[in-house]
Amino acid sequence: MIRSLRLLALAVLLFVAGLLAGVVFNPQSAGQSAGEAPPPARPATPVAAAEPLPAPSASSLEREAEADSNGGVGQRAGPRAASNDGSTEDLTAGERRDIRVFKNVQASVVNISTSTYRRDFFSLNVFEIPQGTGSGFVWDTEGHVVTNFHVVESGTRFSVRFGDQTERNAVLVGVAPDKDLAVLRVEVPAEQLRPIPIGRSAPLQVGQRVLAIGNPFGLDQTLTIGVVSALGRELRSPSGRVIRDVVQTDAAINPGNSGGPLLDSAGRLIGINTAIYSPTGTSSGIGFAVPVDTVDRLVPQLIRSGRPLSPGIGIELLNDALAERFGLRSAVIRRVLPNSPAAAAGLLGLEVDRRRRLHVNDQIVGINGEPVHSADDLLYAFEKAGVGARVRLEILRGKARRQLEIELIAEE
Numbered sequence: 001m002i003r004s005l006r007l008l009a010l011a012v013l014l015f016v017a018g019l020l021a022g023v024v025f026n027p028q029s030a031g032q033s034a035g036e037a038p039p040p041a042r043p044a045t046p047v048a049a050a051e052p053l054p055a056p057s058a059s060s061l062e063r064e065a066e067a068d069s070n071g072g073v074g075q076r077a078g079p080r081a082a083s084n085d086g087s088t089e090d091l092t093a094g095e096r097r098d099i100r101v102f103k104n105v106q107a108s109v110v111n112i113s114t115s116t117y118r119r120d121f122f123s124l125n126v127f128e129i130p131q132g133t134g135s136g137f138v139w140d141t142e143g144h145v146v147t148n149f150h151v152v153e154s155g156t157r158f159s160v161r162f163g164d165q166t167e168r169n170a171v172l173v174g175v176a177p178d179k180d181l182a183v184l185r186v187e188v189p190a191e192q193l194r195p196i197p198i199g200r201s202a203p204l205q206v207g208q209r210v211l212a213i214g215n216p217f218g219l220d221q222t223l224t225i226g227v228v229s230a231l232g233r234e235l236r237s238p239s240g241r242v243i244r245d246v247v248q249t250d251a252a253i254n255p256g257n258s259g260g261p262l263l264d265s266a267g268r269l270i271g272i273n274t275a276i277y278s279p280t281g282t283s284s285g286i287g288f289a290v291p292v293d294t295v296d297r298l299v300p301q302l303i304r305s306g307r308p309l310s311p312g313i314g315i316e317l318l319n320d321a322l323a324e325r326f327g328l329r330s331a332v333i334r335r336v337l338p339n340s341p342a343a344a345a346g347l348l349g350l351e352v353d354r355r356r357r358l359h360v361n362d363q364i365v366g367i368n369g370e371p372v373h374s375a376d377d378l379l380y381a382f383e384k385a386g387v388g389a390r391v392r393l394e395i396l397r398g399k400a401r402r403q404l405e406i407e408l409i410a411e412e
Contacts, residue, residue, distance in 0.1 A: 107162070109137050110136045135214035146259070147272075241379075273288075310383075
């Protein structure tokens with residue numbers, strides 16, 4: 001009996017052990033319900049020994065470099081170095097080019113300071129009072145420096161500081177307020193002067209890379225980089241005339257940048273930084289530059305005669321605001337100068353009758369097939385044609401129209 005009980009107890013223990021073994025080693029997942037059949041077992045995959053990753057191919061390095069080169073400006077010579085040792089090998093082609101342009105032009109950009117003299121009302125002593133600062137650049141090896149007219153407008157004494165911190169007094173050679181240009185001259189040996197190469201503004205394209213160098217807020221030798229944002233803008237000059245074909249850029253331009261050069265990616269002058277559009281007085285990404293084609297045409301005239309040559313036909317024009325009061329949108333001839341091409345052509349200016357009423361005679365409504373809507377339109381067309389050119393004018397007198405061909409002369 002006792003032996004039977006022992007055998008029964010042993011059988012029960014073996015049964016319980018078998019149940020426990022089935023629960024522990026059941027391959028069913030934890031999320032599977034008890035009534036579902038177990039999923040088929042996947043064959044075991046042998047784990048390979050760890051191997052080093054393959055080196056990136058040349059094409060993948062080039063793609064990585066292009067993605068890391070600021071919009072594809074240039075490809076990197078290799079991955080960026082872990083430390084900055086002054087080498088340019090880890091820079092993009094675009095970065096190396098910008099550095100080269102800055103170094104080449106750095107000695108050509110100057111800081112201009114203006115001041116004037118005031119007499120004290122009580123002591124009668126004369127004091128020199130600073131008026132402001134701006135930027136400029138070397139034009140030639142004769143010591144001519146170009147800047148904006150508004151930079152020197154309020155000064156009577158001028159000083160020019162070069163990149164090596166040498167400072168020289170300067171004299172004002174000539175001004176063109178209508179285009180916001182001025183030329184100074186310093187006494188410096190020719191071998192120490194580095195003129196900036198002159199480019200062209202007519203072929204510029206929107207999106208083209210540009211560099212601006214100047215002295216914003218008195219911080220000299222400052223470089224900012226951007227693109228040509230727009231072309232053909234108009235800007236009001238200090239004299240009230242409109243400057244046309246102005247270059248718009250998003251390169252940061254701030255107070256003190258005025259008069260500094262705007263360069264293309266080859267380091268050629270394409271404009272003079274002149275103004276910004278900003279509600280705060282600091283850069284908002286909208287800057288304007290006088291186009292170099294205008295600068296290149298006028299600066300030699302300022303050097304020779306101190307003022308620009310004004311092509312014309314010997315007439316004085318009615319102010320555009322007054323013309324609009326008469327309901328006229330044309331270049332209204334106010335006065336014809338004696339012994340001028342306009343007088344020889346029989347053109348007539350304004351007349352006043354016995355009752356002191358003003359009568360309009362001749363209006364210029366077209367030039368070389370293009371419409372003229374204002375005096376500024378006509379003057380701009382004269383400037384583009386230049387002294388000695390022959391132009392075809394369309395004249396309106398009353399309701400009669402006529403065409404005449406006339407040669408432009410240099411006016412005082």
